[in-house]
Amino acid sequence: MTAAISTASLTKFYGEHRGILDVDLEINQGEVFGLLGPNGAGKTTCIRVFLDFIRPTSGTATVLGLDSRSDSVEIRKKVGYLPGDFVTYEKLTAHELLEYFANLRGGNLNKARLLAERFDLDLSRKIGELSRGNRQKVGLVQAFMSDPELLILDEPTTGLDPLLQQEFHKLVLEEVKDGKTLFISSHVLSEVEIICDRVGIIREGSMITVEEISALRERALTRVKIEFADSVVPADFEAVEGVADVSVTDHTLTCHVIGSVNSLIKAAAKHTVNRIESAQPGLEEVFLAYYSDDQGKGDSDAA
Amino acid sequence: MLRNVFLKTLRDAKKSILYYTIGSAALGLYVTLFYPTIRDATGFADFLEQLPEAMQAIIGDAETYTTAEGFLNAEVFTFMGPMVFGIFAIIAGMAAIAGEEESHTLDQLLANPISRTSVLLQKAGALMIGLLMLSIGLLIGLISGSKIAGFDLAITGTILGIISLYMLGVTFGLIALAVGASTGRKGLAGGIAAAVGVVGFLLDTFLSVVDALDPARFISVFYYFNNNDVIINGINAVHFLTLVGIAALAVAIAVWRFERRDLAN
Incomplete structure (x- = not known):
């Protein structure tokens, strides 16, 4: 055809x-x-x-x-x-x-x-x-x-x-x-x-x-927020696969994950976790993931 | 009237065609009704005779001015006729392609299965039909005016004069269409075509009174239009075909450029 x-x-x-x-x-x-x-x-x-x-x-x-x-x-x-x-x-x-x-x-x-x-x-x-x-x-x-x-x-x-x-x-x-x-x-x-x-x-x-569309979703950028029982440091998560834009305030970690959240969960499990929140990825996030590839860091918060 | 681009163009222009046709008829009537006054005015020819050649070139030739054909030649086929036909044709030529492009309707028209060349030729055809209506209006005005005023008008000469005027209008219109189709710019299309007309008219008048420059008159379109005083002496085939050639060249350039360029969004 x-x-x-x-x-x-x-x-x-x-x-x-x-x-x-x-x-x-x-x-x-x-x-x-x-x-x-x-x-x-x-x-x-x-x-x-x-x-x-x-x-x-x-x-x-x-x-x-x-x-x-x-x-x-x-x-x-x-x-x-x-x-x-x-x-x-x-x-x-x-x-x-x-x-x-x-x-x-x-x-x-x-x-x-x-x-x-x-x-x-x-x-x-x-x-x-x-x-x-x-x-x-x-x-x-x-x-x-x-x-x-x-x-x-x-x-x-x-x-x-x-x-x-x-x-x-x-x-x-x-x-x-x-x-x-x-x-x-x-x-x-x-x-x-x-x-x-x-x-x-x-x-x-x-x-x-x-x-x-389905493959795009796999590359989706998920926003994740994890509340721990005790204090954590950014270094614990910055090297984890797929994780970006790490920020830690007191007991709470917020970051973006590209693709699977598996590695982040494994890393988080080393600590006591109280709560996890994650936003459903929309195409906006997918889009930004592709863009941030060449635009360097920090642009992915625009949405 | 919505069957094709040709009819749609005529439909869009119907009011303009109607008004200009009435205007042309009114011009014919006015001039013919006025003629007996000039014919009967004693000493008018003598008065013209005394004027310098330059003034005669503008007002009318002393030898023929008091004959019906000479009078019409001076009053219709020198300035007023070309002006009415020219303005109508140039406005239609500007609107044809550049007008549609500037009002952003050209994209959607050309999203239909119709070639650019076809659109252009149909629009050129509509322009020529519009001018034909003006010509008929003028002819009717001249004939009825002469009947009302009670003098004999040489019909053949008058028709030939109108044919030549028609061809001048077509030339102006197609020049405007060609510039518009080549550039997409309506203002430029009107400007260049009007310049060809106005400069052509002034040059023709000016060059004809300076003996030394007379051979240079061939650079003006007005020379080909009426140097032969068509209503009196008939059409000069070479002159007429030169106008046809200029008009044909304008269409050829328009098609060539329009087919090859990007349309404005």
Whole structure:
């Protein structure tokens, strides 16, 4: 089976400015892939290359087996796209816009009508009069309405309220059941955690890692707080495998653990332990773990 | 009207096309209704005769000014016509690609399966249809005005004059479109196209009165538009085809640059 998206040393510079650098990605058909990174990391640059809005400085990208440069029109037939901030013709009503895009795609509005109903979207209003959230709904509808094989969604739930975000997640799951592939960029880590199978983490234009969600969790940074019966010193724990950011106040140790907490527990057991608290690792912590690798120490408290 | 980019562009411009078409018709009416006053004014030709050549170049040629075609040549096909057609065309050319890009609608349009070249050509086509409407408006205004004022107008010459004016408008519009498509900058597109028009007009007027510089008039688009006084003498094929060539070159450059550059976000 051809990959849904495949890039080889994909690099984009805007003049002197770095967009992305040597990105190698392989996204399988039928998976939900999350591209995770802070603003300015290069997520949108990747997406705009896939859609041929911008051209790579070097390297190549293929989408559904087609070259992003020479077969772009063919690609766009099979791809639905939603940007983070859906901006379009403000003077058209939502219905007129969807009709226009459906005509350009040679499709109809059957699915669009169902989606609009589902997202409680009034199609008779002018786009320019819609709130940001409602405009984003129009964007969602136009991206999904042509039943594309691949959906490329750049920060899709920006501006949607939590209830609609849930509805969106349900929609994503249904599409995946239908065999669709989704490429979702986000800096909302909890969102990616819920809907994605695999995640790529991008930072300053470079892909730091691509992993299964479950594998990422294994690298999760856990915050641990242990209260001892008698006083302890930091030196007892600083050398323990996976332990970082050790601080001791009186009888209490607080630290971060990357991955398994086994070694820390063994080390703690040499003392009398009164209480253990640990925070469930979220992807925020995972993310920071990857970041703190090259950023040196001390940044992991940011979350 | 939402079937494709061409029709959608015309739909967006329908008010502008309507107003400029009415304006063109009004210009035709106004000038033709005014003509009998000049024709019947005794001594007007003598008055023009006494003016320096430079003034005649601006107001109108003394030998022909009191004939209907000469009057229209001076009043419609020298300044007012090119101005109305030029402004309409340049605004449409600016809006075509650069306008969409600056208002951030181009990305979403091009997320649909349609090539950049196709978008550009459909928009150029819509611009040309818009100008055709202005031309028809002007023709209707001129013919009805001449009927109301009760004088005979050489229809063939008038139509040829309008065709030449149409081609001048197309040239301005496509230059604006080409600069916009090449750079994504609407202001620059309008600025350059307007400069080609304004500088072209001033140069043509200026160079025509300085005998020594007359051979240099070929650098102005206005020379190709109406040096032949089309309404009186008909179209000079070489001049007309030069305008067609400039317009075609503008489209070719636009396609070439637009296909190769990055779109602004």
